[in-house]
Amino acid sequence: MRTTVKDVAKAVGLSTTTVSLVLNNKPNRIPEATRKLVLKAAKELNYRPNHIAVSMVTKKTHTIGLILPDISNLYFSELAKVIEEQCHKYGYNVLYGNTNGTLEHEFEYLNLFVDRSVDAVIMTVSSNYSETDVKRLYEIGETNNVPIMMVDRTLDDPRFMSVLLDQKLGGFLATSYLINLGHKKIACITGPKNLRISIERLEGYKSALGDAGLPFDRSLVIEGDFSVDSGSRALPYILGQNATAVFSLNDMMAIGVYRECRRYHLSIPQDLSIVGFDDIFIDEFLEPPLSTIAQPVQEIGKYAVKKMMSVLEGKKNPCTDAGDTKIFKPALKVRGSALKFTEKKQI
Amino acid sequence: MRTTVKDVAKAVGLSTTTVSLVLNNKPNRIPEATRKLVLKAAKELNYRPNHIAVSMVTKKTHTIGLILPDISNLYFSELAKVIEEQCHKYGYNVLYGNTNGTLEHEFEYLNLFVDRSVDAVIMTVSSNYSETDVKRLYEIGETNNVPIMMVDRTLDDPRFMSVLLDQKLGGFLATSYLINLGHKKIACITGPKNLRISIERLEGYKSALGDAGLPFDRSLVIEGDFSVDSGSRALPYILGQNATAVFSLNDMMAIGVYRECRRYHLSIPQDLSIVGFDDIFIDEFLEPPLSTIAQPVQEIGKYAVKKMMSVLEGKKNPCTDAGDTKIFKPALKVRGSALKFTEKKQI
DNA sequence: TTGTATGCGTTATCAA
């Protein structure tokens, strides 16, 4: 059996109050003598506070809930790692759940975590929320007094803190790069079309096209679902449109394009230039290494928990403070998956 | 504020006992009338039990602690996903921690989780344990009455449940495949040399060599650390030994070999055949797709939590039951990274 | 069929 405060108290012949006082370094003026006595006994009995009991009275669990679409996804597993590491630094543990991108699971985990009295929730919403859904989400946070932070993807509601990426800029960067390489027919494989990040990245694509005086051609855009397979499925269509380059809204679909290109005996970048999005670790090991838009995952994760901690320490009010949406800038990472359009012609 | 049993009781004019009784479907004969009344009130007030308070009295948190070396590692992130999903099915949540392979962190998280009264711990130990360490680990589980399960890697102590892979068989399979392809000089890039899985996989390598009447040549073995970089670093040495094939004890190092081969303008499998270990998802998208030893991660994860659940439900005693070590069989997955030795000569 | 009282391990209030 674990030793409790009672055991320690009994061992030193003092009350549990006194023991609790010294163990928690309370400002009460406890004489050094009894102080040492208690500390010694606690150590000898290997006393460790029962966290559940502490939570019961303090109303703090020092636990945060992390709700992610899929932790086996490279981007999220890295994010999960940073977040856990950072939380650990602050003395917080993390409870996590995979939603597989469904709204039901998002709410299910949110409720589950809130039932377990997590101090905060960090989540990336992956489905479409109706106004009612947003309201429901907000109310869960409100009535349980747990701050909710959106990371990577957000809801259109200023009441939630958000830590995001400038998705549009990413789309712009990728597309501009391809344009500067001389490509005119640049296809775009999107994510689910109603998804915010999908829309924003596509906007960047359009905007780059516009800046270059190139027309936006709807037939060059094909919808995917961020999976490798959907990337593969998109290739035949893209080829049919005579595109010479493609901007894939994430790296997984780009990998799908790679795979399908091999089946068609097409080589990247000679036959098709491609730029992805995310910069997952595997990119540099692909053949050719995939050029992509890099998200500063480490910084995003660090910022997210730092911000959350300051909220939990009461330094910030998540609902009223300005600047509650932090937007990180992505960067183009040039590797070897895109070639000048002219070079292509020479082959 | 959240509604409590008291609120519900007050609302229906009954005692908290009655409310608790119906809410938990206790076998007390509660008349359908009051039953419905309570249920209705609970629903209207949106009552959700405070999990912390429940744990306080039931001594069960329905939480398991998952201690992994690195959740951003492809193998572990997949394992973490299965485990979380399975736990979720059983109504359990998971608290997780990254140890980065250090003994201190393993103990730190174990203590942390035990302080939080997790019902069980599933961990993969990644460092070397002295006898004292093993004893300490065991005692933590014992005094807190939390079953500890080792997954993927184990300690040499029958008191812990273990869910493992037949590592030696994996090494044997990979090496035999290369031997059957006609290779005589097969290098081996190992993991940290004192690590159990490293030793076991190497034993499989030796055993395959022995079965084929091939000599075990120590100079063909080079130590890595399971990272991509260590795979890259190993290549020049392997080339220097005139090896025509290499068995990499994990896929990450194999990826390192791929990368380094490109720098040397060597092609796989024409210039060098290679077989990895793990079957991480990216393997099939590499060029050429990496042949490897596949671990049934899904099954391993499912089995692990199923077993743990049966222990928690008291159907099994983790310390006395026989067969507490389950060993899964790996399988060779042939893709395109190895070629017949003779074909190589023809090129 | 339902209510009272108690306890889980801890912190907090207030008195001594």
Next chain:
DNA sequence: TTGATAACGCATACAA
């Protein structure tokens, strides 16, 4: 400087 005692939200033995 220290110790009763209450309280956190719930489940449960026992009583009514």
